Each structure stands twice: as structure tokens, then as C-alpha cells.
Amino acid sequence: MRIGFLTNEYPPHVYGGAGVHLEYLSHEIAQLDDKQHEVKILCFGRQEEESENLTVRGVQPEMHLPSHDDRHGKFMDTVLRNVIMAGLLKDVDVVHCHTWYSHFAGCLVKQLLDIPLVLTTHSLEPHRPWKVEQLGTAYNASTWLERTAYENADGVIAVSDSMGADVSDLYDVAQEDVRVIHNGIDLDQYRPTPNPEVLAEFGIDPDVPFILFVGRITRQKGIIHLVNAIKYLNPGMQVVLCAGAPDTKEIGIEMTAAVEKAKSETEDQVIWIDEMLSKEKVISLYSDAAVFVCPSVYEPFGIINLEAMACETPVVGAAVGGIPEVVVPDETGLLVSFEAQGPTNFEPKDPDKFSRDMAEAVNSLISSPEKLKSMALKSRERVEEHFSWKIIARRTLDFYNDILAKKG
Numbered sequence: 001m002r003i004g005f006l007t008n009e010y011p012p013h014v015y016g017g018a019g020v021h022l023e024y025l026s027h028e029i030a031q032l033d034d035k036q037h038e039v040k041i042l043c044f045g046r047q048e049e050e051s052e053n054l055t056v057r058g059v060q061p062e063m064h065l066p067s068h069d070d071r072h073g074k075f076m077d078t079v080l081r082n083v084i085m086a087g088l089l090k091d092v093d094v095v096h097c098h099t100w101y102s103h104f105a106g107c108l109v110k111q112l113l114d115i116p117l118v119l120t121t122h123s124l125e126p127h128r129p130w131k132v133e134q135l136g137t138a139y140n141a142s143t144w145l146e147r148t149a150y151e152n153a154d155g156v157i158a159v160s161d162s163m164g165a166d167v168s169d170l171y172d173v174a175q176e177d178v179r180v181i182h183n184g185i186d187l188d189q190y191r192p193t194p195n196p197e198v199l200a201e202f203g204i205d206p207d208v209p210f211i212l213f214v215g216r217i218t219r220q221k222g223i224i225h226l227v228n229a230i231k232y233l234n235p236g237m238q239v240v241l242c243a244g245a246p247d248t249k250e251i252g253i254e255m256t257a258a259v260e261k262a263k264s265e266t267e268d269q270v271i272w273i274d275e276m277l278s279k280e281k282v283i284s285l286y287s288d289a290a291v292f293v294c295p296s297v298y299e300p301f302g303i304i305n306l307e308a309m310a311c312e313t314p315v316v317g318a319a320v321g322g323i324p325e326v327v328v329p330d331e332t333g334l335l336v337s338f339e340a341q342g343p344t345n346f347e348p349k350d351p352d353k354f355s356r357d358m359a360e361a362v363n364s365l366i367s368s369p370e371k372l373k374s375m376a377l378k379s380r381e382r383v384e385e386h387f388s389w390k391i392i393a394r395r396t397l398d399f400y401n402d403i404l405a406k407k408g
Contacts (some may be wrong), residue, residue, distance in 0.1 A: 160322030232359030
């Protein structure tokens with residue numbers, strides 16, 4: 001089979017779960033069935049990669065489209081890249097798009113090449129209202145593009161049961177056209193790999209347990225709520241916030257103020273690493289952390305939790321989206337109850353309670369070393385059993401075949 005992947009993110013330009021997903025899925029599919037399948041990837045950037053049956057080409061236009069609002073620039077740039085992608089992709093049997101950033105191109109390719117369009121639901125625009133801060137009224141356009149793509153898709157892959165339900169509810173996609181295929185993890189790369197040099201580099205005391213956050217500074221990831229929980233943590237631990245790339249200048253300023261306030265309200269050491277680290281360093285931090293915390297208010301799946309669990313680190317996560325499909329309470333971590341303000345406002349109804357409950361969950365695990373040790377081993381076991389990329393690649397290829405057979 002010849003498969004065309006369209007995406008914004010692709011290594012080395014990865015800032016979220018969609019980029020991680022596509023990196024591993026594309027390479028794994030290319031290895032299936034004695035490398036019989038041809039994989040072509042078009043992405044945003046200057047990437048160029050070519051192997052026996054996998055090619056990557058980045059799209060980096062020299063021109064810029066005008067816009068009357070500075071916040072519209074990213075949307076207009078996306079549309080321009082999509083038009084170029086639609087002209088570049090050829091000789092494929094199916095086109096598979098990841099996030100709204102590639103949906104316009106996917107819709108064009110479906111018509112121009114008369115091939116099936118497949119979408120993977122990593123997130124949904126109506127459930128990310130905070131993006132108005134970034135896009136202004138272009139958020140209305142991105143939501144429209146997304147809806148149009150789902151209305152034209154021949155098949156939809158949802159990364160969790162929660163996302164499968166959401167895409168049907170929001171965009172009236174028939175259940176028979178949706179298949180839930182979870183995200184995966186590279187079990188060889190993500191495994192316990194402690195490195196004292198990484199701890200020393202960031203001033204982390206190896207003799208004091210630390211909790212860890214890894215992610216972007218964005219409303220979706222709930223980082224502010226974790227920072228606000230620090231004052232409720234018991235003394236005798238460290239907090240390591242590996243958090244960079246703020247979505248907006250405003251949330252960056254808010255984060256800085258929140259961290260400074262948290263430091264003044266606790267005896268625990270708070271270490272903020274305000275940059276996106278290499279995989280190797282992040283894996284080392286996972287491996288040495290006592291607990292990984294995922295305070296997301298919206299999380300379609302949460303690959304980040306798989307990464308931590310694969311490194312034998314239990315997770316305290318919010319009970320939202322796909323997180324309960326990954327974290328097993330009292331076995332691989334703890335889930336914190338979450339009540340949103342409303343169906344389109346995913347901020348917690350009681351932010352202080354959410355922060356306090358998160359701190360209590362962390363405190364209960366840190367105070368139970370034997371329980372932590374048991375959870376660490378079970379976390380790795382669960383990932384090995386359920387979230388191998390080889391299994392996920394095979395299920396994805398099977399879905400393509402089903403769609404092609406149905407289309408005739």
C-alpha cells in the first residue's frame with residue numbers, strides 16, 4: 001500500500017502528541033510486511049528524509065499571505081502550506097491527516113486524486129476554546145476547516161474511546177466510520193535510564209524525591225493548576241517543572257508569576273526548566289522522578305503518561321479524556337476527579353479544589369515508598385502489554401484496508 005501522511009509536526013519540529021504519534025507510526029508501518037508499504041510524509045518545515053520506502057518532505061513557502069489581524073498569520077500560513085501539499089502529494093492509495101493544520105490539504109487531495117481520506121483525532125477545536133488567545137477570529141476558521149474535513153472523511157481514527165465519542169457528538173460522524181486505536185510508545189527507547197549527570201545539570205538533589213511535569217505552557221496542559229498545588233504539598237520533596245514554549249506571551253507571564261508565588265509559599269525546592277529538552281534528558285528525568293503529574297484539563301489521550309510509565313514512574317493524572325484509559329487507579333497511579341466549568345469551557349469549576357486534590361494524591365504516593373515501587377513495575381508492565389507501536393501500526397493498516405475494500 002502507498003500511504004500519504006500530511007501533518008504540521010514532524011521531527012525535529014515536534015511540540016505535541018501528534019508529532020510523536022506520527023514519527024513512530026510512520027516508521028513502524030514502513031517496517032511492516034517486509035517493508036512492502038510505501039510511506040510519504042509532507043510536513044511543515046525544512047525536513048528532508050529518504051529511505052528505502054519512507055520519504056519526508058517539509059513545506060516551507062517563501063511567500064506570506066496578508067492578514068488584517070496579526071493573530072490570523074498562523075492560519076493563513078497553514079492554508080498556504082496546505083495548498084502546496086495538495087499539489088505535491090501523488091501516487092498514494094490513501095491520504096491520512098493529523099490535526100486541523102493539514103485538513104484542508106487532505107480534503108483537496110481526496111478530490112484531486114480520488115482516494116480515501118483518513119483523519120486521526122488527536123484533539124478537537126471546539127474543545128480548545130483558549131486558542132482564541134492565539135488565533136483571534138481565525139479560530140472560527142480553523143474550527144470550520146476541521147468540521148469540513150470530518151464531514152468528508154472516509155474513516156476516522158480516535159486515539160481514545162473518549163475522543164471517539166466526542167467526534168461523533170460534535171461532527172455527526174457515524175460510529176461505523178470511527179475506529180479507536182490508542183497511541184503507543186517505543187519500548188526500547190522509553191525505559192528506565194537514570195542519569196546522575198542530568199540531575200546535577202539542573203540542580204536536582206538525588207537524595208530527595210521529586211515530582212515531575214513535562215509539557216508546554218498552555219491552558220490545555222493545566223500547568224498553572226499544578227503550580228498552584230505546590231503550596232499544598234508536604235515538605236520533603238522537590239518539584240521539577242520541565243515546561244517551555246508558552247502558547248502566548250500572556251500565559252508565559254502568568255506562569256512566571258505563579259512559580260514565583262509558589263516558591264514563596266513552600267519549603268520544597270521548585271525547579272523550573274523553561275526549555276524543551278532532548279528526549280534523552282527527559283527520559284532520564286522520568287526515570288529518576290518519584291511521581292509524574294499530568295494536570296491536563298483537556299487530554300485526548302496523553303502520550304506523556306505512557307512515556308513516564310514506560311520509565312517505571314507512576315502517574316497522578318486528571319480524570320479527563322483518554323487519561324483514564326492509560327492510568328489504572330491504585331495500580332499504575334492515581335486519578336484526580338475533575339469537573340469542568342461547562343461543555344465548552346474546560347477550566348475546573350473549582351480550581352483550588354482541583355489543585356488541592358492533586359497535591360493530596362501526590363502526598364499519598366510520596367508517603368508510601370512500597371506502594372510507589374509496586375506501581376512503578378506495574379506501570380511498565382501495562383505499557384508493554386497494551387501500547388506497543390507494532391500493534392498500533394498493524395491496526396492502522398487494517399483500517400486502511402477496510403476503508404479501501406468498502407470504497408471498492
